[in-house]
Amino acid sequence: MSQVAIVILNYNGKQYLEKFLPSVLAHSSGHEVWVADNASTDGSPDWLRTRHPEVHLLPLATNQGYAGGYNYALRSIRADYYVLLNSDVEVTPGWIEPVIAHLETDEQVAVCQPKIRAYHLPTHFEYAGAAGGYMDYLGYPFCRGRLFDTLEADQGQYDDIADVFWATGACLFVRAGAFHEVKGFDARFFAHMEEIDLCWRLLNQGYRITYCGFSTVYHVGGGTLHKSNPRKTFLNYRNNLIMLYKNLPSGRRWKTILMRLVLDGTSSVRFMATGAWPDVWAIVRAHFAFYGMVPELSKELKRSTYRAPLYYRSVVWEYFVNKKHLFPELPQLYRKGFPKAPKS
Structure with missing residues (x-):
């Protein structure tokens, strides 16, 4: 071996x-x-x-x-x-x-x-x-x-x-x-x-x-930062934006970032409803931190014709609106060549 x-x-x-x-x-x-x-x-x-x-x-x-x-x-x-x-x-x-x-x-x-x-x-x-x-x-x-x-x-x-x-x-x-x-x-x-x-x-x-x-x-999970830790909230939201900016095709990059601005705002409202104000502030800080990194990230972008196999539906919509709570229930709309969800 x-x-x-x-x-x-x-x-x-x-x-x-x-x-x-x-x-x-x-x-x-x-x-x-x-x-x-x-x-x-x-x-x-x-x-x-x-x-x-x-x-x-x-x-x-x-x-x-x-x-x-x-x-x-x-x-x-x-x-x-x-x-x-x-x-x-x-x-x-x-x-x-x-x-x-x-x-x-x-x-x-x-x-x-x-x-x-x-x-x-x-x-x-x-x-x-x-x-x-x-x-x-x-x-x-x-x-x-x-x-x-x-x-x-x-x-x-x-x-x-x-x-x-x-x-x-x-x-x-x-x-x-x-x-x-x-x-x-x-x-x-x-x-x-x-x-x-x-x-x-x-x-x-x-x-x-x-x-x-x-x-x-x-x-076990959550060994270093507990799930409700605002520091974890900040890192998750900021890093998600960085990842999207780095890896999405140029034609989808800012369209997706703007959509996430709206969706992250909605997520903040959910935190407000539970009184989790440190998490709300963490999301705001995450967005401003990301925007401050854009000039640096832009210099590193590489042209690529390959498009990684994303799931071309909104899992948020499927879960919270269509009440699809299990993976096999998700509509099987993957890009060509990507494995489909198993049948239930």
Whole structure:
């Protein structure tokens, strides 16, 4: 088997390392395990040196977030494949082999993710990735097994291998050569949606992004920033706009951004209704931060004739208006060559 490096990015996650690192070590025999530490202050590095000297520790001087942290770490690690693994993930026996075997069937497969189940609700898929991610034409991500906050029970409906639009950063298998070819993550994202941006750029280069349902891991989720954290709201909204601007064809770029301005305003109203004013302000700041970055982003735009396979309906409309709460219920209106939703 090709050389595989399992790389866990840690930031003040000692409690997760104590809980989940043993399962990684137990079920990853023959593979290097690294922990890249994002300047933690909770004693994580010292604990690792004392309790798990077999783990390669790569300390960073400052917290560079998910994107910058992994970029820094992976420049120093030599392997054919990287497995980017969140510290709050429990792996299972045989979790590596099916994914690597799939990656080795086709050099154009750059990224693959396993099945992601919820650690605290193990019968169901987990929010961040589920059974592989998709993106609608307005930039809203969704998954097989998860639409917005509706999680499907895993009944074997996604026990397959499928092409998807994006794979989750919670457990991301990536071909090292492809990762470095596109210069890794965009460090400006810091955290959130950087893996979707990476997958989109890889698609634009002609690579495939896939899901392998014959490997399963369990994800806690929200280990670094809680779901309701305004900082997370800011990063999600700002990074989504950056991603759309960078990757959409020129003819759709500003039309989509303007539509998102309206939709994000609507989202703010929903936050107002619940009294979540810090989140409202986070959305406003996210838009102004993005607009301030436009001159810089414009200099980096590259002409491309390839159009990544977006879902050409609004998943927001389908979910909230048409009450399509499960992935198989979505109308099957994908671009030619993109996998259709499974029949219910």
